Amino acid sequence: MTELRTLKVALLGCGNVGAQVARILIDDAGTLAPRTGARLELAGIAVRNLDAEREVDLPRDLFTTDGETLVKEADLVIELMGGIEPARSLILSAIQNGASVVTGNKALLAADGPALYEEADKAGVELSYEAAVAGAIPILRPIRDSLSGDRITRVLGIVNGTTNFILDQMDSTGAQFADALAEAQRLGYAEADPTADVEGHDAAAKAAILASLSFHTRFDLENVYCEGITGVSAADIAAAKEAGFVIKLLAIAEKIGNGDGSEGVSVRVHPTLLPREHPLAAVRGAFNAVFVEAENAGELMFYGQGAGGTPTASAVLGDLVSAARRIVLGGPGRIESTTGHVPALPIDAATTSYYIGLDVADQPGVLAKIAQLFAEHGVSIEIMRQTIHRDADSNVESAELRIVTHRASEAALAATVEAVKGLDVINSVTSVLRVEGA
Numbered sequence: 001m002t003e004l005r006t007l008k009v010a011l012l013g014c015g016n017v018g019a020q021v022a023r024i025l026i027d028d029a030g031t032l033a034p035r036t037g038a039r040l041e042l043a044g045i046a047v048r049n050l051d052a053e054r055e056v057d058l059p060r061d062l063f064t065t066d067g068e069t070l071v072k073e074a075d076l077v078i079e080l081m082g083g084i085e086p087a088r089s090l091i092l093s094a095i096q097n098g099a100s101v102v103t104g105n106k107a108l109l110a111a112d113g114p115a116l117y118e119e120a121d122k123a124g125v126e127l128s129y130e131a132a133v134a135g136a137i138p139i140l141r142p143i144r145d146s147l148s149g150d151r152i153t154r155v156l157g158i159v160n161g162t163t164n165f166i167l168d169q170m171d172s173t174g175a176q177f178a179d180a181l182a183e184a185q186r187l188g189y190a191e192a193d194p195t196a197d198v199e200g201h202d203a204a205a206k207a208a209i210l211a212s213l214s215f216h217t218r219f220d221l222e223n224v225y226c227e228g229i230t231g232v233s234a235a236d237i238a239a240a241k242e243a244g245f246v247i248k249l250l251a252i253a254e255k256i257g258n259g260d261g262s263e264g265v266s267v268r269v270h271p272t273l274l275p276r277e278h279p280l281a282a283v284r285g286a287f288n289a290v291f292v293e294a295e296n297a298g299e300l301m302f303y304g305q306g307a308g309g310t311p312t313a314s315a316v317l318g319d320l321v322s323a324a325r326r327i328v329l330g331g332p333g334r335i336e337s338t339t340g341h342v343p344a345l346p347i348d349a350a351t352t353s354y355y356i357g358l359d360v361a362d363q364p365g366v367l368a369k370i371a372q373l374f375a376e377h378g379v380s381i382e383i384m385r386q387t388i389h390r391d392a393d394s395n396v397e398s399a400e401l402r403i404v405t406h407r408a409s410e411a412a413l414a415a416t417v418e419a420v421k422g423l424d425v426i427n428s429v430t431s432v433l434r435v436e437g438a
């Protein structure tokens with residue numbers, strides 16, 4: 001039997017994910033070697049604090065604070081520090097030294113991915129980042145490899161577990177956003193500062209990555225329209241429920257024809273109504289799922305744990321073994337396909353159905369006035385339901401109207417809503433939410 005060569009692995013970061021990666025590299029060295037065709041030797045772990053308690057018992061002599069020297073001696077570098085610097089400089093240094101890099105750092109990829117991919121291409125090494133989108137779920141490799149012979153038309157993803165947990169809590173208990181967020185924080189699903197999750201920024205970074213791979217064009221954060229879930233009320237959830245929908249924060253990337261034969265890609269993150277029978281509606285708690293539509297494959301769904309040290313370490317190890325195999329077999333780095341050249345479209349160009357809640361005067365002719373106004377703006381109504389309320393104190397009746405439209409452009413919808421607000425029979429527009437999958 002030929003002796004397997006040894007590849008040196010540098011690990012940058014030993015937190016939630018890094019510690020589990022180190023554990024698997026050490027504990028499973030025997031099973032990883034034949035699968036890889038090389039022994040993967042954990043050469044060192046760069047951290048900030050050498051004396052910090054670690055979740056996993058690891059040899060002390062592996063630890064260093066000198067990441068720069070560590071990456072220079074490695075064949076493969078795993079970056080799990082997070083943040084922009086020093087992660088970016090260390091990744092660049094690794095690439096320039098001919099090492100392949102595995103990272104889970106979506107914030108860095110969203111901020112500076114294109115420059116890093118270009119450096120990796122130039123150096124002929126791999127830069128892989130399966131863990132950056134939807135944790136344990138293998139989704140980037142299927143999009144990049146398995147579907148490379150197909151044409152993806154649309155990707156809908158629940159890619160942020162924190163917001164899915166909060167919306168699921170609101171849906172199942174009737175809680176307000178603030179209470180569901182507090183519960184998510186108590187259970188460790190949301191951070192003390194939940195801004196990146198609840199404002200949709202984390203999902204937007206992942207949407208940019210999904211869109212780039214799906215449409216063979218590099219998109220960054222600036223191309224992503226982003227709306228979080230802080231404006232979703234218990235009343236929105238209840239109304240959606242009554243109408244047979246569930247509200248999810250979706251990362252959406254879809255190809256849209258411009259009407260002149262050209263195409264563009266709409267990349268967006270926003271709360272979205274999904275019919276309760278849609279496969280993504282069944283994604284509960286902090287789980288993630290990505291629903292892919294491709295011309296030949298049809299509909300596909302990828303489901304699993306979107307975060308957590310051990311599940312995310314699984315995705316990191318998959319990338320590591322794949323990059324190591326490539327080194328062993330002597331092939332070039334994985335060439336990212338960027339030949340799509342499809343422009344990113346502004347949010348105004350997106351077309352979806354809409355759910356609109358209106359508080360209206362209970363008078364004859366109101367429905368006709370509203371229907372006519374929608375028609376004048378080219379937005380056609382699919383469902384219109386009216387519920388009458390009587391205020392117990394004043395005895396005044398008001399009506400609540402719930403409208404679901406057929407697909408319309410954002411621009412047409414925005415103009416319609418503005419015009420509706422101007423009608424004398426409208427007390428208020430209580431919600432405007434986009435609908436997918438209906």
Ligand code: NAP
Nearest residue numbers: 013014015016017047048049080081082104105307308312
């Ligand atoms: P974490 O628990 O905060 O761990 C970060 C590690 O990096 C720590 O060991 C820290 O060292 C080290 N570090 C940070 N800054 C450093 C610096 N300037 N110099 C040297 N070491 C430094 O992070 P994590 O949750 O494991 O996440 C790691 C990466 O994976 C992030 O990019 C994250 O977005 C991504 N990711 C995480 C998850 C998840 O579920 N956690 C899921 C998907 C992707 P000390 O321990 O000494 O402080």
